[in-house]
Amino acid sequence: MELLIIGKISGTHHLKGAVKVVSNIENIEILLGNRIVIESDSNNQRILTVKSASHLVGNKCVLEFEEITNKTEAGKLKNSLIKVRRELLGIGEDEYLLNDLLNMKAIDVDNNEELGLVVDIFETAAHDILVIESGKTEIMVPDIGEFVKRIDFDKREIYIHLIEGMKEEKGKKYQQDDGMEEE
Numbered sequence: 001m002e003l004l005i006i007g008k009i010s011g012t013h014h015l016k017g018a019v020k021v022v023s024n025i026e027n028i029e030i031l032l033g034n035r036i037v038i039e040s041d042s043n044n045q046r047i048l049t050v051k052s053a054s055h056l057v058g059n060k061c062v063l064e065f066e067e068i069t070n071k072t073e074a075g076k077l078k079n080s081l082i083k084v085r086r087e088l089l090g091i092g093e094d095e096y097l098l099n100d101l102l103n104m105k106a107i108d109v110d111n112n113e114e115l116g117l118v119v120d121i122f123e124t125a126a127h128d129i130l131v132i133e134s135g136k137t138e139i140m141v142p143d144i145g146e147f148v149k150r151i152d153f154d155k156r157e158i159y160i161h162l163i164e165g166m167k168e169e170k171g172k173k174y175q176q177d178d179g180m181e182e183e
Helices: 071-075
Strands: 003-012 019-023 035-041 044-057 060-065 081-085 105-108 114-123 128-133 137-142 148-152 157-160 167-169
Touching: 003 071, 114 137
Parallel strands: 105 157
Antiparallel strands: 003 019, 003 081, 019 060, 035 044, 035 081, 044 060, 105 114, 114 128, 128 137, 137 167, 148 157
């Protein structure tokens, strides 16, 4: 059974044990009546049943669980990850969530060089951007077919085609040329 991370508990919501969640999925109501895994660290997991789910604003929502009845119990869940079965989300074998790419090893498809790990993903108006970091470099790659050539979920590797200017040294300061001639 494959579990996907769909969000993170950011805190409590009221005295009856509801929690605030930063969610990676739009249709949070799909969780109603289902059992989910709450993981505070790799050794501490709980299975809870979603009693109620509602949106707050943006990607934030509120969940209530059958097993949690007060604010003290809910407070212990803060910063925990929420995991669900892939089939619950209706995601097919050839589809993925952006979170599936986090911590994948990035490899240059042209020379088989290891580039680093996908450490972050952020949205822009045009497309999502993968942030790949190694000890010395940072690479920002648009999540489009021109640059992301292949994803191997079994090996946890993503194959990237780089163009000049994508790979930058961490901490290096660049001088901008304004195009004006100096006198």
